[in-house]
Amino acid sequence: MIFIGWRRLIRLCSRRIFSTRLKQKDGSSCSLWKCYHQKTSGSLLDPEMRLFLEKNTEVISSGNLTPEIRLRLLTPRCRFWHDKAALWPYGDPYWAIYWPGGQGLARYLLDNPEVVREKRVLDLGSGCGATAIAAMMSGASHVVANDIDPVAGAAMLLNCELNNLNPFRVLTENLIGTEVDNWDLIILGDMFYSEALADSLHQWLKNHIQTHRTKVLIGDPGRPYFVCHKIQKQLLKVSEYDLTKSTQQENNGSTSTVVWHYQP
Template structure:
């Protein structure tokens, strides 16, 4: 019988700090590809999505660094972190003084990882499990989205969602490490960071920008 998601995460990761955000501790994998293989082997299923929750991706690190350096962005405000992964940006928002933070993920293992990482950082946030792109936009003053432009189909779904949020009055921030599908002409650059990234990226550092939907 497969281990519960939280037990699996504890067994296959270790508490570590992201290079750009040493204020935050996360359950991270040494090798995300190996973690992916372990997940498929334990669940006895192939074709599972990558365990994005097992790494501190560049977009999330950049967003987290930006929020901790500019806490007025979220202080006293409600925050929604779309496709939260390991919860890094959401945890940074909580540490920066957000009134409330909600993290969203479609992967139950990511939800479990966010719970473990939240506890490791002594902050409180809530989670929404599932695909929210076709639902009514969340009621949040600030929306965060890190590393969402890795795939054209994903961008085609996410961008209208983010623009609906902006039209409704939310401030929308995107962290992106130069992915090909980012429509830069529809964003405003706020800050740039050189972020060390997991080995599976094929490079050691990615120049990563925090963008805002104007």
């Protein structure tokens, strides 16, 4: 059996696609799966899940682009950082990493609150929820976060608490390709992990823009399936940020991240 720690797995994740869907690995996971595999209002958090997340993550507010935001993340001081990935009982915790595309988007919203002020915002592939939190801090009137991993939804509730925010609504179904509400702004970071996903995102976002005149902002540090995709011809760079040294080290040496405005 190959033992692979989260430090290595994080690096691999920046190069290829991974499924973030929660998996039941034993009978003890069952109650938590049932609790979070649904729409989350943000008002309830299972005590067992709270205890697990608080025990196995660390509160971080430095080493990234948004020191204003406190997050529970997986760090080298956490048990599962050095342990083999198979020991994480609820599926791969990609929500527990603050990815560079999300960092850039969150930084941009905090620096330019007029982009989201009094707007209805959907954060697609929200992960730890930092970008959704940045939207709330910047005055968005309504924020919904979407991530297909139900544990990510639970972690987002804790992160809202850390930042003294009323929890936003979390959706855990796959929204790509579906008809959803009329949003003023859709934000997504670090989502272009494969050619198929890039194609699906491209068409789905294009439909939203053409149907609802939705504004779309994309954060990405330069992943191959993003920089080589035909969507590049329809992007306007709005901001670029140098990544911190720690973020560079965990993302194959990527030195910067860019926020793009998608304009088909």
